Amino acid sequence: MYIKEINITGFKSYKDITTIRDLSPKHNVVIGRNGSGKSNFFAAIQFVLSSEFTSITQHNRHAFLHESVGAKSATARVEIVFDNMDHRIPTESEEVRIVRTLTMKNDTYSIDGKSVTKTEIVNMMESAGFSRSNPYYIVKQGKITELATASDAYRLKLIKEVAGTRVFDEKKEESTKILTETQGKIEKSVTLLGYINERLKKLEEEKEDLKEYQKWDKMKRSIEYTIFDKEITEAKAKLEKLTDQRTKINTEQNKYETLLIEIKMKIQNTEKQIRELDTHYKAKREEKETLVNEQAELMERKTHLELSIKDLEAEFNNERDGKKAAENEKIGIERAIAERQAQLDELQPRYQKLLEEESSKDSDIRILDQRCKELYAKQGHPEQFRTVAERDKHLKTELQWIDRQSYEMKNQIEEIKKSIRADEEEKETLGQRLRQEKILLEDLSIKMNKLSQEIKHKKEQLNKAITRRMDDSHLEKEKREKLTMLQYDVNRMEEDFRRLTPKATMSGITSIKTILDEYKHKRIFPEVVNGYYGRLIDLFNCTPEFNKAIEVTAESRLFYHVVEDDKVAMKLLESVNERSLPGEFNFYPLNRILDTQPREIIDKEARPLIECLQFDQKFNNVFKMVFKDYALVPRLDVGTRVARNEAFNCVTMDGDQISHRGPLTGGYMDVKRLKLDLVRRLKNAENDKNDLEKEIDCLTEKISASLNVVDQIRLEIAKRETEIQTLNNGYHDCLAKKQITSELLNKLSNNADNEPKMAQITKLKNRLKELTAQKESVNNQLKTPLEAGLTEAERDKINKMEKRRADFGNRIQTINNELQHKLFKKREHLNALIESNAGEKSNRLDTEQAEIKLIYERVKKLLDIIGVLDFNIEEYSKKKAELTTFLEKSQEKQKELEKSLEEFAKNAEIFCTKIANIQSKREEYSKKIKEIGPLPADAHGTYDKLPLKQLDKRLTEAMNHLKKYENVNKKACEQFIQAASQKDDLAKRVNELQKNEQAIKDLLTVLENRRYETLHLTFKQVAKYFSEVFRKLIPNGSANLIMQTLEKSLSTRSTTTLSHSTTMQSGAETETTIGEQSSMPERVLHELETFVGTSIKVSFTGGTETRDITSLSGGQKTLVALALIFAIQKCDPAPFYLFDEIDAALDQEHRRAIAEMIHDLSQTAQFITTTFRAELLEHAEKFYGVRVRDKVSYIDEIAKASAFDFVQDDQAHT
Structure with a gap:
């Protein structure tokens, strides 16, 4: 160590x-x-x-x-x-x-x-x-100097401390105190014995009067005892009978209470099932309402679409039939136009020829008229002009006017021709425009058809997306129902966990969770968040059969917090203290837990408890520390054997524990109070809840995405419908433009506007011809005379030509009017009818037919779902009715049981009252028996056979006799006996005290002996080690530790050394060996009392001369003190x-x-x-x-x- x-x-x-x-x-x-x-x-x-x-x-x-x-x-x-x-x-x-x-x-x-x-x-x-008595395993500065300069008495005190004599002193002091108390008790007991002897003499005188009294008193007490005993026996019989009845009632009551508990459990389960059914029914009913509303909307839409499709089909059929009729009619119109055009083509040249001929004749007439006028004018010239020069001047002026008129007419003819050419060019342009507009109409029609198909496809996609969204919504509702029930179970289990867990531990768990949630929310201290691994109970798995064994083994350590290192633990504790959060906090820092090798279990019927756990090897040291000393055994006898032979703590599957130190603990364990199983179920429920929440989140996102898809598809449909509307408007605009262009082209094509222009050209040509003739006439006026007019034949011919020309003109005008105002307009109307956008209605019809098809499918699906829901609701109603009936019956049964239990309680109370009364009487009689006092030897059996009446009679007789001795000392005998007994007890006590006194004196002697022996042995060892250590420190030196004594009788001083020889020193000092002292107690006491100090004699040179420590230098004193310290340490090593x-x-x-x-x-x-x-x-x-x-x-x-x-x-x- x-x-x-x-x-x-x-x-x-x-x-x-x-x-x-x-x-x-x-x-x-x-x-x-x-x-x-x-x-x-x-x-x-x-x-x-x-x-x-x-x-x-x-x-x-x-x-x-x-x-x-x-x-x-x-x-x-x-x-x-x-x-x-x-x-x-x-x-x-x-x-x-x-x-x-x-x-x-x-x-x-x-x-x-x-x-x-x-x-x-x-x-x-x-x-x-x-050793508590050895203070020298820690030597501070100054301690050596203190020891070096210490007195002999101090060194003796030090050796005594090392020897442990303080223990003997304490025991001696305690024994002396007990001896003093014992001697005092002996003295008091002797005094009390004298007083008791005097009392016994006085009581002896009162005994004679008491004997007669005692005779009748014995009889009275015997009779009373017999009466009371009979009453007690009777009460006991009644009590046993009532107890048996009460036991039967208790048995029945327990049976009913068990039934009541079962009924209550059934009622709770039934109520839970009804709640689940109500929740499920509510969801199904809401779902049905939603689906019915959707069905109503779809049916309304279906009706609207059916009417719209019907109208569109009618319009489409009408348009198709009208278009067909228009095409047929157009053929007739085209034929009529062709006929009329052929007539025009036939009449037009003849009409033009007649028109030219008429114009020529008319021009000839005007020329002839002009010539006549000229002749008449010529006849009047002499009257008009006086000279030739005036006439010539007049004629030249006229010629100039004719030239100007001719020039202007030629210009007009060119302008009219340009206009005719422009009309031809415009006709060509209108034809080109008409062809382009036809192409545009066809292109617009194709685009509208394409968009209609896209809308149809998009509506199919929309219906599928809506169906998916509704299916996902239905699934989400079902998941949320499950989540609600799961949350209810989690809340109930959390409440059970809080109830079973100590408040301080629960508060600590809540506080740690609060801090970690705050860290995660604020995204701070990631090393703490990542370094917290959870409670010990969260870090392993095991099969349920081991739950009891593991829980009774780990106990509160299951809720210790496992962290990466002590820094994480300190940070969490710091945060707890800063926030003044409540709770108990215990941590397992992984960096502080050492890896220990568990011992192997030899017994084949036992196995290490840690093998029953599954955990991450990261936490191996933690689980070793908690479970390494525990073995799992099948039976208590195996556990006792393993605990005794292998020093393992053992635990059975039922949670009974056998400690290797001997104690056995265990007993019945309520499974409902096992926290490990509860935490496992709570953890699984929370995991299921989290998984369900994730699924709901995914479904919510999916529904949101579906809504976005639906909105997007609707936007695309609206966009395409807008595009179709725009294209349709463009189509109608283009169709109107085409009609206008066709009308303009028709006008240009039938030459109606060109005929006036051609006639004007002819007129201008004729007029030009007239002017030319007039010019020639003016030039030749004087040369040839002219006739005055036309012949009658010529005038008839002209009139006939005018009639024919007028007739042809009327016919052409009639044909033109029919073409322009009837046939051409009719043809344009038919063309417009034929070219009308029938594709739009066809596309709309296809789209709405596709939509109504999807609606039919959705309605069918809705009807199927509603049918299933109706079936489920009906089944729910039946199930709820069954559960409600069962619940009502169970509640009635509960009331009956509670009523029966109330009856049992009342009966039990009655029995308890009776039993209490009888017990009270029995106790009262027992108390009276006790009050009777000591019974005579013949009290039992003497009066047992007598009836109570005779006993009462004899009791009265005895009491009458006792009245004569009312003034006698009734307790004289008792007091005598009591005093005699006290005398004997006190005498025994005095004897015991005297023995104890001698034992204490013997103990004091033994303590002194042992104190002396211990001091002697310690001094001998310290002195020996002191000499050895000093010789090792100073090879040539020597040192002796000397015990100094004081002879009380001679008042002289002697010293005791470890040497094996006895020598005399100067004065009264002597040297003797401690080992030679007498072992007698008196001698030991004498020797111990004479020990007054311990001195030191040393020699640093190896010579025979030794010096006292007080005469040494500072360094030498230090060395001697160190030698003594080393000697003490060797004597009492640390x-x-x-x-x-x-x-x-x-x-x-x-x-x-x-x-x-x-x-x-x-x-x-x-x-x-x-x-x-x-x-x-x-x-x-x-x-x-x-x-x-x-x-x-x-x-x-x-x-x-x-x-x-x-x-x-x-x-x-x-």
């Missing part, structure tokens, strides 16, 4: 956690400058182990708390870790951690995390080899020693000797020393340097060379 590791936090100059780990089991040296914190390091060890700091007052606690830059530490904590591989400390653990934590309010100790008292730690250390600068006052040679001594002793014990010298470093195995910075001390492991450098540097500076 040795100190393996030391952890210091907030203690004196150590602020943050300072860990000194991997200490050597042999010699460890701590070096550092003065004021760096070496002494505080030693004080930290004493703080935990030494009794010096056991009681620290509130006022003095500040001195132990660290205070440097910043706030003062609120807690001082020191942890010492012992290696216990040799199991010197009586525990099965191979490592023991002792912690002391000090705050301004609390001072606590713990061993391996379990709170303990200081006394428990002291007892544990004593069991490990630390597992480890702490030396603080014990070589400070020694020279180099003596320091080397001390170092060699420590090296030899470190083979069997651990040494931790501090020094400023190199000698102690030579044989040490571990070196630690202490440094200070900003008033904070630090300890680090250093190399041996660094330690030597530090010592040499320190010596150079000093």
Whole structure:
């Protein structure tokens, strides 16, 4: 056993956690400058182990708390870790951690995390080899000097402490106190014996008068006893009868109570089933209402579509028939137009010829008329013109006018021809436009058909999407119903868990969950969230048959929190304290739990309990720590055998426990109160609930996605319907434009507008001809005379031509009017009718027919679902009726049972009252029997056969006789007997007290003997080891430890040494060997009383002359004191020693000797020393340097060379 590791936090100059780990089991040296914190390091060890700091007052606690830059530490904590591989400390653990934590309010100790008292730690250390009477396993600065300069009496006191004589002194003091009390009791008892003897003499005189009284009193008491005994016997018989009846009633009552419990359970289950049915029925009813509403909407839509389809079919059929009729009619119209066009084609040339001929003749007439006018004018020229020049001038002016008119007419003819050519070009343009519009109409019709097909397809998709959404919604409702019932079960199980779990534990679990939820929500401290693995109960699985065994084994540890390391635990505790959250918190930090190898179980009928668990190997150490010492056995006898032979704690499947220390615990366990099974069911229910919530979330997302798809499809349908409407409007617009273009083209094609233009050209040509003739006439006026007019034949011919021309003109006009105002318009109307967008109605008809088909399918599906729902609702109604009937019957049965139980209770109360009355009478008679007092020997059986009347008569007789002795001392006999009895008892007591007195005196003698023997043995060992150690430290030297005594009778002083010879010293001093003293008690007492001190005689040169320690130098005193300390330690060895600068006052040679001594002793014990010298470093195995910075001390492991450098540097500076 040795100190393996030391952890210091907030203690004196150590602020943050300072860990000194991997200490050597042999010699460890701590070096550092003065004021760096070496002494505080030693004080930290004493703080935990030494009794010096056991009681620290509130006022003095500040001195132990660290205070440097910043706030003062609120807690001082020191942890010492012992290696216990040799199991010197009586525990099965191979490592023991002792912690002391000090705050301004609390001072606590713990061993391996379990709170303990200081006394428990002291007892544990004593069991490990630390003697309470040996204070020298920790040697601080100044302790050596104190011992070196101590008086002889102090050294004697020290040896007595080492010998443990204090125990004997305490026992002696206690025994002396008891002896004094015993002697006092003896004295009082002797006095009381004298008083009793005088009392007995007086009572002897009253006995004669009492004998007669006692005779009749015995008779009275015998009779009373007999009467009372008869009454008690009768009462007992009645009581047994009533008890039997009450037992029967109780049996029946228990039977009815069992039935009542069963009925209540059935009622609860039935009510639960009814609740589930109501929930299910409500959901089915709501679903049915939804489906019925949807069916109504679909039926309304179906009716609307049926009417619309009917109208569309009628319109489509009418249009189809009308189009067919129009096509037939169009053929007739085209034929009529062709006939009329042929007539026009036949009449037009003849009409044009006649028109030209008429125009020519008309022109000829006008020319002839003009010539006549010219002749008449010529005849009048002499009257009009006086000279030739005037006439010629007039004619030239006329010729100029004719030229101008001719030029203008030619221009007009060209303009009219241009207009005719423009009409031809426009005709060609209109024809091109008409063809383009026909192509556009066909393209629009194709696009509308395509969009109609797409709408039809989209509506099919829409119906499928709506169906999927409704199916998902139905499934979601069913899942939510299951979730509601599951949530009810979870809430009930959580309530049961809270009821079965201690409030503090439950509060702790809730608090930890609150903190972790806050961390997750705020996304802070991920290392804590990830480092928290859950409660121990959450980290393993097992079959249900092992639940009892595991639960009774682990108990409250099932709810300990498993974390990655102690940092996670400290952070959680810090958060708990900051928020002042309630609860009990226990953690298993994985980094603090060591891997231990479990022992094998030899017995074939037993198996390790840990094998029944399934868990992640990450938590192997935790489960080993909890379950490694437990074996699972099939029976109690097997468990007893395994616990006795293999020292395992055993547990059966039923939860009965057998401790290897002996106790057996167990009994009936209510399965309903097993928390492990409840937590497993709660965990499974929560997992099912989480899975169901995830499924519902997925369905919700799916429904949302379906809604989005439905909306998207509807948008696309609306978009395409808008596009169709736009295309339809464009189609009608294009059709109207085509009709206009066709009408314009028809007008241009039938030459109706060109005939006036051609006639105008003819007129202009004729007029031009007239002007040419007029010009020739003007030029030739004077040359040839003209006739005055036409012949009659010519005028008749002209008239006939005018009639024919008018007739042809009327016929052409009639034909043109028929073509323009009737046939062409009729043809355009038929074309429009034929080219009307019948495809739109066809597409609408197809779309609505597809939609109504989907509606038929959906309605059929809805009817099937509604039929199933109706069946389920009907089944629900039947089931509920059955359950309700069963519930009513059960409730009636419950009422009957409760009524019966009330009757039982009333009857039981009556029986209880009767029994209580009889018991009261019996007790009363028993009390009276007791009041009778001691009975005569013949009281039993003397009057048993007499009836109660005779007994009463004799009782009256006895009481009459007793009246004569009313004034007699009725208690004289009793008092005499009592006094005699008291005398005997007191005499025995005095005798016992006297024996006890002698025993106590003998015990005092034994204690003195043992005290002397112990002191003698201890002194002998210390003196022997002192001489040996001194010779080892000073090879040429010698030393003796001398017991100094004082002879009381002679008032002279003597000394007792360990030498085997007796010599005389100067004066009255003598030397005798302790071993030669008499063993007689008087002699022992005498010797112990004469011990007054322990002196030391040493020689450093090896000569015969020895010197007293008081005459030595400081270094020599130190060496002698160290030799004595080593001797005490060898006499009463400890597992480890702490030396603080014990070589400070020694020279180099003596320091080397001390170092060699420590090296030899470190083979069997651990040494931790501090020094400023190199000698102690030579044989040490571990070196630690202490440094200070900003008033904070630090300890680090250093190399041996660094330690030597530090010592040499320190010596150079000093």
